[in-house]
Amino acid sequence: MRVLNTVLLLVAVPTALAVKTQDFKTCSQAGFCRRGRALAARAQENPASWTSPYSVDAGSLAISADQASFTAAVKSSLYPQIKFGLDVRVHDDGIVRVRMDEVDGLRKHYDEAASWALIADPTVSKNVKWTIGKKEVRAKYGPKKDVEIVVAFEPLKVTLFRGGKEQIVINGRGLLHMEHFRTKAAEQAQTTEEGLNTEDAQTVLSTNNPRAWFEGDTEDAYWEEQWSSWTDSKPKGPESLSLDITFPNHGHVYGIPQHASTLSLRTTTGESPYYTDPYRLYNADTFEYLADSTMSLYGSIPLMHAHSADSTVAVFNAIGSETWIDVSHPTDKSTETHWISESGILDIFILPGPKPEDIFEQWARLTGASVLPAEWSLGYHQCRWNYVSSDDVRQVQKRFDEEDIPVDVFWLDIEYAEEHKYFMWDEKSFPDPVEMANDVSANARKTVAIIDPHLKRVSTFPVYQEAHENGYLVKTKDSNEYEGWCWSGNSAWPDFFNPASWEWWHQLFKTEKIEGKFTWVDSTKDVHIWNDMNEPAIFNGPEISMPRDNIHHGGWEHRDLHNINGMLFSNQTYQGVLKRTNPAERPFVLTRSFYAGSQRFGAMWTGDNLGTWEHMAVGIKMVLTNSIAGFAFSGSDVGGFFGNPEPEMLTRWYQVGIFSPFLRAHAHIDTKRREPYLLDEPYKSIIRDTLRLRYAMLPVWYTAFREA
Numbered sequence: 001m002r003v004l005n006t007v008l009l010l011v012a013v014p015t016a017l018a019v020k021t022q023d024f025k026t027c028s029q030a031g032f033c034r035r036g037r038a039l040a041a042r043a044q045e046n047p048a049s050w051t052s053p054y055s056v057d058a059g060s061l062a063i064s065a066d067q068a069s070f071t072a073a074v075k076s077s078l079y080p081q082i083k084f085g086l087d088v089r090v091h092d093d094g095i096v097r098v099r100m101d102e103v104d105g106l107r108k109h110y111d112e113a114a115s116w117a118l119i120a121d122p123t124v125s126k127n128v129k130w131t132i133g134k135k136e137v138r139a140k141y142g143p144k145k146d147v148e149i150v151v152a153f154e155p156l157k158v159t160l161f162r163g164g165k166e167q168i169v170i171n172g173r174g175l176l177h178m179e180h181f182r183t184k185a186a187e188q189a190q191t192t193e194e195g196l197n198t199e200d201a202q203t204v205l206s207t208n209n210p211r212a213w214f215e216g217d218t219e220d221a222y223w224e225e226q227w228s229s230w231t232d233s234k235p236k237g238p239e240s241l242s243l244d245i246t247f248p249n250h251g252h253v254y255g256i257p258q259h260a261s262t263l264s265l266r267t268t269t270g271e272s273p274y275y276t277d278p279y280r281l282y283n284a285d286t287f288e289y290l291a292d293s294t295m296s297l298y299g300s301i302p303l304m305h306a307h308s309a310d311s312t313v314a315v316f317n318a319i320g321s322e323t324w325i326d327v328s329h330p331t332d333k334s335t336e337t338h339w340i341s342e343s344g345i346l347d348i349f350i351l352p353g354p355k356p357e358d359i360f361e362q363w364a365r366l367t368g369a370s371v372l373p374a375e376w377s378l379g380y381h382q383c384r385w386n387y388v389s390s391d392d393v394r395q396v397q398k399r400f401d402e403e404d405i406p407v408d409v410f411w412l413d414i415e416y417a418e419e420h421k422y423f424m425w426d427e428k429s430f431p432d433p434v435e436m437a438n439d440v441s442a443n444a445r446k447t448v449a450i451i452d453p454h455l456k457r458v459s460t461f462p463v464y465q466e467a468h469e470n471g472y473l474v475k476t477k478d479s480n481e482y483e484g485w486c487w488s489g490n491s492a493w494p495d496f497f498n499p500a501s502w503e504w505w506h507q508l509f510k511t512e513k514i515e516g517k518f519t520w521v522d523s524t525k526d527v528h529i530w531n532d533m534n535e536p537a538i539f540n541g542p543e544i545s546m547p548r549d550n551i552h553h554g555g556w557e558h559r560d561l562h563n564i565n566g567m568l569f570s571n572q573t574y575q576g577v578l579k580r581t582n583p584a585e586r587p588f589v590l591t592r593s594f595y596a597g598s599q600r601f602g603a604m605w606t607g608d609n610l611g612t613w614e615h616m617a618v619g620i621k622m623v624l625t626n627s628i629a630g631f632a633f634s635g636s637d638v639g640g641f642f643g644n645p646e647p648e649m650l651t652r653w654y655q656v657g658i659f660s661p662f663l664r665a666h667a668h669i670d671t672k673r674r675e676p677y678l679l680d681e682p683y684k685s686i687i688r689d690t691l692r693l694r695y696a697m698l699p700v701w702y703t704a705f706r707e708a
């Protein structure tokens, strides 16, 4: 959440007054996105002469001993000295994985996104045999032998056929481009004397640059990038990845959460696009987000389904960096997409379907099923920023019971923690946290408390001290401890890409004393966890997040793994809560930020929505899109986070909310209290009946999760 700095939210807020769009980049403000879209525009202008410069060196092709995969060298005619390697394999369930990376480059492209997303290394098929032809290599497979994957050599093109019909085509439009690592000096040698920085920091390349037809004739934001008051140092130079994926026989595409948009994705380019910017994936604390937009929100799952009356297929683009996706429909029965990412290798998983339920199964085998929730967590959750004291919590519980309104969980937002040092109770307001949690547990209910990733940088906070002393914190580009501003003031962020930090984080959740270590003795095994702000949200950072040139474990830059960051935090919280009981009890962890695979660790919600009818409606679409992307344990805050919904709106919101997998009411600190018992009749009784309907359906929810 962020502090509301306007009081105009009483009734329906005109969307124009919402999000500060100037806080977030558009495609034209991101160098690599500009370059990607310009490449597509050049291809569009010269459709007859346009061919992809990338080709497979047929002579290098090597089929593995198990027959299911092959490797080959790939070259770009623009840079004959740069080497790329291709690896194509078919998994035992028919998924095709296509990987391409630069070989022996000056640096390494980030190649670990899939290893975080996948539950295990998939086994390759035993029933696939590649046939090498003059112009392509192909394999037929599937129970009916009606699926065929074809990799054409020149130019490189990957096509999945079923029943002889094209389902998915990669690089069919020739937009594939993996910018190779280069040195600044080598590039500068190519520029003419007048190759000076122009107003928009573009370096003009030599007029006889033979690559201009493909790459353009400027070095647009290659080595440094200015945006608003920030400078991104980009020490690795250009390394973006552009990729076109076409579904020639599918008129609808779905997925790629998280956006406040329609279920069937709209056009962003072409003749008359519905949106002007591509769908953006860059996890961000998008304060007062719009109810109809391609702007990025808190999480990213780069999985897209393509659907037609007789076929459903999907692609997973395993990338951790910022990614923009253009969508267009050349006809109403076909879809073209263009994926533009800031960094990373090409690592595409082709899910062959052929039915939607097959995609769900293939996706679950790849990245895991939704966690099986404890039954109590499918009940009604009561939250507010903030229940201000332990007696406040007791009083709210008492009022629910007096009014006989069902509820299972009481939540504590950031104000329970002294100076927002999470795990440390504010002793004045919460003098007896264990007794309070036990009073809630005495009625077979649970407590959820918030634990955010920003650690207040003070010596009186043992959690920060331990992380600092052990070197578990994210570093700046100059290898200093990164400091940013968040709820806790001057703060640092744990780096969960460092496996050495995991045990340390797990031990914090122990409820018993451990000599010489901080453990959460002021909690109980019935206190579960809410992870917020894990995009990460940083008030004084670019786009309210972390500088892209910050450094994580392994030397990777923040830009490489930004979208994965939030998942690692909620995973380690989940693992910590799991370990604190023996035998283990199922943890409940709510996360705001997420990536492909986050469904394994708990629930998500759609963040800081507005108390408007538009947000109530788009919340349904967002929850459905999340489910399509495999993360079913999801919900939107009932009532809307910002504003004071009138009684009818609040009542309707409960009626909607009980049909989402995760059901929580939440409200901003500046709003009036709105617990259901405070409403007049008939609203109070309608909400009571609505919540009872949810409880009557708990076996349905629980069974549905078991099946999911």
Ligand SMILES: *[C@@H]1O[C@H](CO)[C@@H](O)[C@H](O)[C@H]1NC(C)=O
Binding pocket: 116, 117, 502, 567, 568, 571, 572, 575, 597
């Ligand atoms: C989750 O945490 C476990 C260990 O605690 C680790 O083995 C696994 O790789 C982690 N996965 C992700 C996605 O963070």
